[in-house]
Structure formats: C-alpha cells, structure tokens
Amino acid sequence: xxxxxxxxxxxxxxxxxxxxxxxxxxxxxxxxxxxxxxxxxxxxxxxxxxxxxxxxxxxxxxxxxxxxxxxxxxxxxxxxxxxxxxxxxxxxxxxxxxxxxxxxxxxxxxxxxxxxxxxxxxxxxxxxxxxxxxxxxxxxxxxxxxxxxxxxxxxxxxxxxxxxxxxxxxxxxxxxxxxxxxxxxxxxxxxxxxxxxxxxxxxxxxxxxxxxxxxxxxxxxxxxxxxxxxxxxxxxxxxxxxxxxxxxxxxxxxxxxxxxxxxxxxxxxxxxxxxxxxxxxxxxxxxxxxxxxxxxxxxxxxxxxxxxxxx
Amino acid sequence: xxxxxxxxxxxxxxxxxxxxxxxxxxxxxxxxxxxxxxxxxxxxxxxxxxxxxxxxxxxxxxxxxxxxxxxxxxxxxxxxxxxxxxxxxxxxxxxxxxxxxxxxxxxxxxxxxxxxxxxxxxxxxxxxxxxxxxxxxxxxxxxxxxxxxxxxxxxxxxxxxxxxxxxxxxxxxxxxxxxxxxxxxxxxxxxxxxxxxxxxxxxxxxxxxxxxxxxxxxxxxxxxxxxxxxxxxxxxxxxxxxxxxxxxxxxxxxxxxxxxxxxxxxxxxxxxxxxxxxxxxxxxxxxxxxxxxxxxxxxxxxxxxxxxxxxxxxxxxxxxxxxxxxxxxxxxxxxxxxxxxxxxxxxxxxxxxxxxxxxxxxxxxxxxxxxxxxxxxxxxxxxxxxxxxxxxxxxxxxxxxxxxxx
Numbered sequence: 001x002x003x004x005x006x007x008x009x010x011x012x013x014x015x016x017x018x019x020x021x022x023x024x025x026x027x028x029x030x031x032x033x034x035x036x037x038x039x040x041x042x043x044x045x046x047x048x049x050x051x052x053x054x055x056x057x058x059x060x061x062x063x064x065x066x067x068x069x070x071x072x073x074x075x076x077x078x079x080x081x082x083x084x085x086x087x088x089x090x091x092x093x094x095x096x097x098x099x100x101x102x103x104x105x106x107x108x109x110x111x112x113x114x115x116x117x118x119x120x121x122x123x124x125x126x127x128x129x130x131x132x133x134x135x136x137x138x139x140x141x142x143x144x145x146x147x148x149x150x151x152x153x154x155x156x157x158x159x160x161x162x163x164x165x166x167x168x169x170x171x172x173x174x175x176x177x178x179x180x181x182x183x184x185x186x187x188x189x190x191x192x193x194x195x196x197x198x199x200x201x202x203x204x205x206x207x208x209x210x211x212x213x214x215x216x217x218x219x220x221x222x223x224x225x226x227x228x229x230x231x232x233x234x235x236x237x238x239x240x241x242x243x244x245x246x247x248x249x250x251x252x253x254x255x256x257x258x259x260x261x262x263x264x265x266x267x268x269x270x271x272x273x274x275x276x277x278x279x280x281x282x283x284x285x286x287x288x289x290x291x292x293x294x295x296x297x298x299x300x301x302x303x304x305x306x307x308x309x310x311x
Numbered sequence: 312x313x314x315x316x317x318x319x320x321x322x323x324x325x326x327x328x329x330x331x332x333x334x335x336x337x338x339x340x341x342x343x344x345x346x347x348x349x350x351x352x353x354x355x356x357x358x359x360x361x362x363x364x365x366x367x368x369x370x371x372x373x374x375x376x377x378x379x380x381x382x383x384x385x386x387x388x389x390x391x392x393x394x395x396x397x398x399x400x401x402x403x404x405x406x407x408x409x410x411x412x413x414x415x416x417x418x419x420x421x422x423x424x425x426x427x428x429x430x431x432x433x434x435x436x437x438x439x440x441x442x443x444x445x446x447x448x449x450x451x452x453x454x455x456x457x458x459x460x461x462x463x464x465x466x467x468x469x470x471x472x473x474x475x476x477x478x479x480x481x482x483x484x485x486x487x488x489x490x491x492x493x494x495x496x497x498x499x500x501x502x503x504x505x506x507x508x509x510x511x512x513x514x515x516x517x518x519x520x521x522x523x524x525x526x527x528x529x530x531x532x533x534x535x536x537x538x539x540x541x542x543x544x545x546x547x548x549x550x551x552x553x554x555x556x557x558x559x560x561x562x563x564x565x566x567x568x569x570x571x572x573x574x575x576x577x578x579x580x581x582x583x584x585x586x587x588x589x590x591x592x593x594x595x596x597x598x599x600x601x602x603x604x605x606x607x608x609x610x611x612x613x614x615x616x617x618x619x620x621x622x623x624x625x626x627x628x629x630x631x632x633x634x635x636x637x638x639x640x641x642x643x644x645x646x647x648x649x650x651x652x653x654x655x656x657x658x659x660x661x662x663x664x665x666x667x668x669x670x671x672x673x674x675x676x677x678x679x680x681x682x683x684x685x686x687x688x689x690x691x692x693x694x695x696x697x698x699x700x701x702x703x704x705x706x707x708x709x710x711x712x713x714x715x716x717x
Contacts (some may be wrong), residue, residue, distance in 0.1 A: 077482060095636075096483075096635060096636065096639070097482075097628070097629075097631075097632035098482070099478060100481075134602070134632075134633045135628075135629040135632040135633050137629055138627075138628045138629045138632075
C-alpha cells in the first residue's frame, strides 16, 4: 500500500483538510502553525507555513468550497480567516468572540457563512460583505463543549461533549432555528461527516454510526462497533460515498466499504481494511480527498500520512 | 499520550471539576500563589474524599465550565438560602429591580404598582424591608453622566451588565477593559448605601450573572444574596394564595423613559440619559439600525446639522463581538456605548420568568414589559447634584493560565 509521510510539524497535528481541487492539503498543529502541502510529481511539498495568527494550538482548519478562503480555529479563542491572493494564503481577519478554545471551523457550501464552535458551548456563525467578516449569530444550544461542526449546504450540524447532535437551519423569521438529536452515543461526539443524505458520527464511546438524513430527522442505519478500543476522533466519507474511514485514539485507522444496499435503498458498509500501528499515538483526524481515494491522516506523534487506497 | 476521555458529570455536594475545568489540580494552586500579579487566587480545598472544592472566585477567574459556576451559585444563592438567612438577621432588606418586577407583574397579572405593594406586604411579614432599585439607578446614571463628561476615553463602555463584564474580563485585553465605565451598578450602589442601615441585603434581579457581580471581591459582600425573578415566582404565587394579600395602589417612581423612538427602557436608559446630558436647545437626534435592531447608532446634530457625536446601544453577544472588532481595528466612532449581553436587553434577562416559547416570543413580550415599566409612574427628577457621592468599581483582564485542553 502506498503511503506518504509528511513531516514538519513540531507538535501534535490536530486536523488535516483538503483544498477543493484535491491538490493541496492543510494541516494544523499544537505548534501554533498551519502548513500547506502541495502534491507535485507524486510528492507532497511544503509550500507555506501560516504562523502569524495563533498564539496557541491550532485545533481546526477548513477551506471554503471555492478555495478562496481558509479558516483556522485555535485554543487562543481566535478564528483566523485567510484569503488566496493568487500565490499564497494571507491572513485577512482575526475573528474574536469565543470565550475559550475554538474546536472547529467550517464553511457553508456557498462560502457565505463560516461557522466556529468551541469549549464555551457555543456555535458562532460569521458572514461577510466586501471581505469584511462579522458575527451573524451566536448559538448556544448545547449543554457542553461543542467538538465539531459540519455543513450540509446551508444547514449546519454540531456534535458535543453532551453526546448529542444539533442541526441549525436558517428560519423564515431571520433566526437560526435548531433541533437536537439524541442519537444514542454514550459519550462525546468527536466528528461529523456528511455524504449526500448520509451522516457519519464518531464518538468517545468507541463506536461510529451512520444515519440517513430524511424528513428533518436522523434515521439510524448502521452502528460500527468493536473495531476500535479507544475513542474514535474522526470519520470521513470518500468523495463518492464508496468508503469511509475512522481514526481512533487506539492509533489505528479503519476503512469501511459499501458492500450492499438494502431493500429500502440504504447502504451497508463492511470493514475493508485496518491500518494497525498507523501511528505511534492517537489518530486525530482522517480526511478523504474530494477527487480520489487519497486518505490524509494525522496524529499526536506529529506526523501526517497520506494513504492511497487504490494502490 | 493523554488518556482517553474520562467524563465526570455527577455533581453532588462537592463540586467536581469537570474535565474542562482549568483548575482541577492542586499543582495549579502552587503555581498561582507564586505569582503575585494574579489576585484571584483559587481556593481549592481537598476534603477527605480527595475532591477539590472550587470557590466562585475560582470560577470567575476561569473561562472553563459554566456548569461548575452555576452549580455553586445555585447552592450559595438560592431562595432557600435567603429564607434561612433572614431568620438569623435583625434587620434584613431586599431591593427589586424594575425589570424583575415587570416580569413578575406580567406573569402574575397585576399592575406594577399592585405587584410592588404585594411584595412589600410579603417581605414585611418576614421582617424584610423592600426597596425599589429605581432610586439607585438614578445615582448610577448621574455618576455615569459625570464620568462621561470628565473622561477622555472614547468610547466609554457601559459596564452595568455583569454578563458583558465577565466576558470582557475573560476574553478581551486591557486595551478594551480600560474603556469600561468605572461606575458601580445600581445593585452595588444599593449595597454600598444600605449596608449602613441593614445587616443583610438581598436583591431581585432579571439576571443570574448579578450573582457573580455580588461576589466580586471589590464589592465586599455588600449584597449578600441575589435572587432572580424566575427563582421567586412560585414563592410569591404561593404566598399570595395562602396569605390572602390584598394588592394596593402605591405610587412608584421610575427612571425609565420611552418618549423618543430611540429610547430603550429595557436596560435602565443609560444611553438616553447620557445623550440628554449633552443635548443643547435646537439640537436634534437621528438613529440608525446597524445589521439588526439590537445594534442602534444615534447621532447628535447641532442646529446647523453638524454632527456632534455618535453613540450606540449594543445588545447581545454577536453585536458585542462586532463592536469589539471595531474598537480593536480602531474604526469605532462612538462616544458612549450602552452594552448588555442579552439580546433585547435586561427585560429579556436570563433570570426573567420564562414564557412558554410557543405561546409568546421574546420579541412580542418585551414591548409589553416596557409598557409595564413606564405606566402609572412618577418620573424621577435626575437633576444632577454636585454633592452626590461617586461610586466606583474596577475591572481587570483575568489571566487564564491554560493547561492542556482537548
């Protein structure tokens, strides 16, 4: 199996995120930096280190769908917004408002909204006009630390230390309405990923669950249990929904492949492979490439690895 | 490698620092005591069960779990605690904020004046003297006007709201905290004045964060306990039923003004009085809604329509965040800003009695509460008196020495 090692961070790497063109990978770390890696002649080359925004760990990083913006969220409570100027990403604004550590940042599909979430239990939605970002809304629907956020078009989902998922939709009365889902995870929800109408959650209860988004609810389809012995920090669908991967504190990465579709049209996923000892320590994030079957992963052991599932 | 998540959720008699608490370990105590610049020292005491106790001051100094702080508050500042305490004191008193009274009046279906007379009778039977905080609001406003006229700071930021104060101290640096008004809130002015006459002081407020304000070190426990309108609703209701209290008409005074469209009684009209104090004959006022109705800009013009300054009223965290961003980028053009953390202001405070969401939305409820605050009242004359004492407090950036967080 083909695997490339990307080594330059000086401390644990929290998250990796692909540029929508599938050629650039962003990573963020406790070393307070964001690094951009570009695929050139089958090799990843470090093309930029963004170190002028955060004074503490950078916990989350996300490209907008058009690639124009990059957002970063740090334990220094700051959300950084970076813009591509034709050659580099440049810091254009530092959004302040969170009361404590920012845990997640994410762009809506139309790039009009940036969401951030964190330990202050809130989700902030930011909008922008003439490249000037300002706060659109502060949502405090969770009872605890909000660990992750994920957009599906212009609907936002968040997962929390309170074991629940909350969905936010922009209502008729110009307010963000929310609905909470108790989805039977026994512990913190660490990640949410969405492919079409499928929603994948991973949890500190060592399970992952697949749901179907329908009629405004989350219908459980499959629970993945027994594959990991420690919290599963991250889950990611491949661009076509054929695979999803899970990364866990047990240092392993597991990959599941769609092997059947039931009579109701719901897919079933089966274990395809497990990368044992993928890393020396916790796997913090797994992220499938938006164009192919490259799987970017990162860990507490300071390393980033990109696996090619086709080889 | 850090161990996987251990979730401590049950809170019994002891406050168990949650996983997120930044002061869960004794080693932090040592660290901090060695640093004289940090004044809010944690007071962690290990008991036999080896569980750390966290004081409210610790929680104020921490940006972590609100749950812990809330739990301590409920334990130490509850209605039960108040009812127990007043038996032990000779001469207790309680002050009610006009916003909290409006909430009670509306929900229990009395006029504001009837509600005040009912509360007066209830507390009288319990040997507690009832005060209307309107009189102390007047002092806070007059102090603010004096401060505004003497300061060189622009903008001067109203600091009555403890939600905003907590937020600012934890998340903003000194460059912004230095802009905050030093005038004590009506609650604390009430405490500073009436502690001479009473041995125990309570307040009824529209806001849970007023409890945090009361326990701030510089306030010297002037106010012993803060109850929210929501916390006393059931008690008042039950008392009226069993004691056969007859509501009476009493003449109430108010600082609330609502004669101009830009006026807003929700949070004590600080801005309106500041503007009034600088207006000259033939000057005019224009207001402008920025982004939403909780962010209002008011510009004063002289008789030649030349701008004499811009002021703002900013309610709610999202608008506060945008204001702070303006101040940081030095694009803020306001002279004075009335800031409150709750959307729609104090009448919509976190301690107010909740109306079932489906039956009445806050946006419809608040105008009714405003009407209650204004109606059948005698306007307090706020003529500034030079001999008036100035009541000042202090704010500072709270350093948050963070250890590792997930």
